[in-house]
Amino acid sequence: MKSVKHCRHVKEDGIACGSPPLSGESYCHFHLRYKGCRLRTWRARRTLGVKDMRLPPPDDFHAILFSLNKVAQALASGRLGPHEAGKILRQLDRAGAKLRGEILSRAESAQEATLEASEQDRTWI
Numbered sequence: 001m002k003s004v005k006h007c008r009h010v011k012e013d014g015i016a017c018g019s020p021p022l023s024g025e026s027y028c029h030f031h032l033r034y035k036g037c038r039l040r041t042w043r044a045r046r047t048l049g050v051k052d053m054r055l056p057p058p059d060d061f062h063a064i065l066f067s068l069n070k071v072a073q074a075l076a077s078g079r080l081g082p083h084e085a086g087k088i089l090r091q092l093d094r095a096g097a098k099l100r101g102e103i104l105s106r107a108e109s110a111q112e113a114t115l116e117a118s119e120q121d122r123t124w125i
């Protein structure tokens, strides 16, 4: 007697699918597509790297904040590993520190120019 094959998928309630499998496969049409979709999604998540993030250059604080949000979302969703996220976050931290330094030096030079101008005004009076 020839045994009848059934789909190997076991549903969450513990009951087997019971549908006939596709010829040469162990799963029915629906569960073969379901498992393929899960595998493709997992592969897409694992292959996401720094280059795929498409982050803007960290030229200003808005770009840095945007990148921080994208990295946090990718890390939380599991699309980016903690090692790669750490690399990007360190680069963003360095870019932010450099920007802070540039802004502070510009503010100091502007303040010095203002003080010199006010001293010159006093000498003229």
Ligand SMILES: [Zn+2]
Pocket (backbone or CB within 6 Å): 007, 008, 009, 017, 018, 019, 027, 028, 029, 030, 031
């Ligand atoms: Zn099935």
